[in-house]
Amino acid sequence: MNFHIVTLPGDGIGPDVTHEAVRVLQDIAEKFGHTFTFEAHRIGGNAIDATGSALPQETLDACLKADAVLLGAVGGPKWDDPRAKTRPEDGLLAIRKGLGLYANLRPVKPHPALAFASPLREEKIHGVDFIVVRELTGGLYFGEPKERRKANGHVSAVDTLEYHDYEIRRIVDLAFKLARPRKKKLASVDKANVLASSRLWREIATEMAADYPDVKLDHVLVDTAAMRLVTAPASFDVIVTENTFGDILTDEAAVLVGSMGLLPSASLGQGTIGLYEPIHGSAPDIAGKGIANPLGSILSAAMLLRHSLHLETEAVTIERAVERALTDGCRTADIARQGERVLNTTQMTDEVIKRVQ
Ligand code: IPM
Ligand code: MN
Numbered sequence: 001m002n003f004h005i006v007t008l009p010g011d012g013i014g015p016d017v018t019h020e021a022v023r024v025l026q027d028i029a030e031k032f033g034h035t036f037t038f039e040a041h042r043i044g045g046n047a048i049d050a051t052g053s054a055l056p057q058e059t060l061d062a063c064l065k066a067d068a069v070l071l072g073a074v075g076g077p078k079w080d081d082p083r084a085k086t087r088p089e090d091g092l093l094a095i096r097k098g099l100g101l102y103a104n105l106r107p108v109k110p111h112p113a114l115a116f117a118s119p120l121r122e123e124k125i126h127g128v129d130f131i132v133v134r135e136l137t138g139g140l141y142f143g144e145p146k147e148r149r150k151a152n153g154h155v156s157a158v159d160t161l162e163y164h165d166y167e168i169r170r171i172v173d174l175a176f177k178l179a180r181p182r183k184k185k186l187a188s189v190d191k192a193n194v195l196a197s198s199r200l201w202r203e204i205a206t207e208m209a210a211d212y213p214d215v216k217l218d219h220v221l222v223d224t225a226a227m228r229l230v231t232a233p234a235s236f237d238v239i240v241t242e243n244t245f246g247d248i249l250t251d252e253a254a255v256l257v258g259s260m261g262l263l264p265s266a267s268l269g270q271g272t273i274g275l276y277e278p279i280h281g282s283a284p285d286i287a288g289k290g291i292a293n294p295l296g297s298i299l300s301a302a303m304l305l306r307h308s309l310h311l312e313t314e315a316v317t318i319e320r321a322v323e324r325a326l327t328d329g330c331r332t333a334d335i336a337r338q339g340e341r342v343l344n345t346t347q348m349t350d351e352v353i354k355r356v357q
Contacts, residue, residue: 002035006066008043012282014072017297020349027353029037044074044088054091059096062111069309071277076284101267106136111326117258130236133175134246138167142242163197168204175240176212184215185237189225255316259334261293264300276300290344293332321355
């Protein structure tokens with residue numbers, strides 16, 4: 001089969017890890033008889049420098065024509081001025097909105113060989129295997145009004161947390177569907193004891209549960225969910241939540257697997273186009289040194305094969321190869337114990353490719 005993939009390497013270690021994920025995809029194409037074409041475009045800080053915009057129109061147009069988009073990371077100290085008109089992160093928000101990517105999937109499944117790397121005791125990590133479904137185009141990130149106000153000699157700032165019924169329905173529906181082939185447990189996370197938007201969220205999720213009698217729905221308050229993620233992370237199966245709660249909880253969840261460098265994500269929407277990116281940031285301190293962990297990006301490429309290209313066998317093949325590399329003791333600096341041999345970005349990818357069979 002023929003597929004066209006747009007890459008958005010971005011800033012910092014984004015280009016380093018995206019390059020490696022592309023190598024793995026090319027290897028998969030060769031071994032399974034597909035043709036993948038790749039086309040790189042700008043996003044984030046480098047796009048601001050080159051064009052003044054964090055998401056140039058040309059980039060968005062290219063993404064709209066692609067079968068899938070693979071993103072590295074955006075941002076860095078160079079563009080950190082809080083008074084700057086445009087920030088690299090604006091590019092990320094604009095592409096989510098521009099491609100209608102309302103669902104962000106972040107699977108969390110620690111590898112047994114890396115349980116030591118988590119700050120939690122190993123027995124708590126045992127059996128952890130859940131996926132967070134984060135709403136991505138609503139809530140505080142996009143709600144209007146969003147502005148500064150001046151009145152009576154004081155300055156105030158306002159953000160708006162708004163959700164429409166259809167926005168809640170489509171994301172909760174996706175979460176129910178994801179729970180079905182898994183352990184059939186859905187935790188809907190909200191703050192219904194305080195927020196009106198959460199009360200609507202909870203009401204709709206409860207209504208929808210009637211369509212999924214085989215899935216057990218629980219409502220969990222976000223503060224309780226934050227606590228349970230560290231006291232009993234293995235109790236979760238699928239978590240669905242609004243944008244800001246999901247942003248915070250997924251960083252918390254990331255530490256369970258031992259390193260941010262390992263986690264992939266998929267952003268999906270109404271169209272067929274999906275965007276895939278590791279959840280780690282641009283890590284400017286190690287950019288260009290060739291030592292970043294490529295596994296988050298490689299596993300994002302596996303999600304791309306699964307969700308956008310519907311190549312499940314190929315996706316599982318990559319995931320198994322990564323698992324085996326870790327089982328066999330392959331380690332980048334972020335997941336190595338003292339005295340262990342440390343691989344660089346390219347060497348780690350080579351080890352994965354060797355195990356793609
Ligand atoms: C993430 C990031 C982004 C977000 C930032 C960079 C805008 O933290 O993807 O989780 O808050 O969504
Ligand atoms: Mn985040």
